[in-house]
Amino acid sequence: MTRDKKRKAEIREAQRSTGHRYVRLAREMTAAARLPAGTFRLSELLAECATLPPADIEWGFPDEYAPAVFESRLIGRAVPYGTVLELAGALAQQGPGARITVESMSPLSQAIVVCRERRFQLLLSQNMVNELCRKAGCDGSPDCWALTRCPRHLAECDTNALVSMARNWGNGRRDEFEHDPERLGGSREADLLIRAAVAGGSFERVRAVLLDACFGDPNLYDDMYLDASVALAMQHALEREKLRLYEVAHAEAKRIREATGACTTCGVSLMGWNPGVPPQLCFTCAPPPPAEHLSPAFSWLAAQPDADQE
């Protein structure tokens, strides 16, 4: 049988067993056949999950604590049904066509899979999935839903990625605490983003986006809040957070400078901190500032210099 005839026979067989249309099956099976080894689609994993019988596993602990599992040909191990369903939930936005690759495997313990840039730890002895840092090989987890990397690797993100995380996180914070301005600032997540931005010389841009997302434009407070005391509380909370983030950034720049000692490119001693320059570089070796400037919406931030800026 030629390769083409064999392919057509397989599609007809799938048509008989599933009842689906030939054209649709041909498209799906061709796409699946093109995937590299070790890569599969979420729909294939869900099909296994929906059709394969439970497997018998010697866990080494009482059965009542063990999850129901099936032998997955795609993962290459027994996987809990609940773990697969949780992964499907995490990939809901990508849909059933999401391409999944197995990155690594520890039998009876965990499988790490990758979908686009996202990495997931599938627990094989519990019905559970954890989203991991996007740095390949890292087993750390981001601190919250808006961050894509663990605290150790956040500083490796470029400015645009940090800006996007700052905006998402700030918007979420505002939705949660707008009624309570005292709680908008002072978070560990903001500190992590700011420290990562300092390392790349993008502190001011990331802080501007973060404050705008969290607190909104103070020029609109009088219109937004009928109660003048609320507008004033927002204004105070914003000023306090702006200064606090500067202090977080200043301390981080000092820490980086002390750790490196001299410019990592040319070796000259490092002088004062310029927020637009990575603290591990001298002003001569610093890369040119990014083309993007503060948008007009953030002009109120630029107009309020920090009290103790160097």
Ligand SMILES: [Zn+2]
């Ligand atoms: Zn990491």
Ligand SMILES: [Zn+2]
């Ligand atoms: Zn230098």
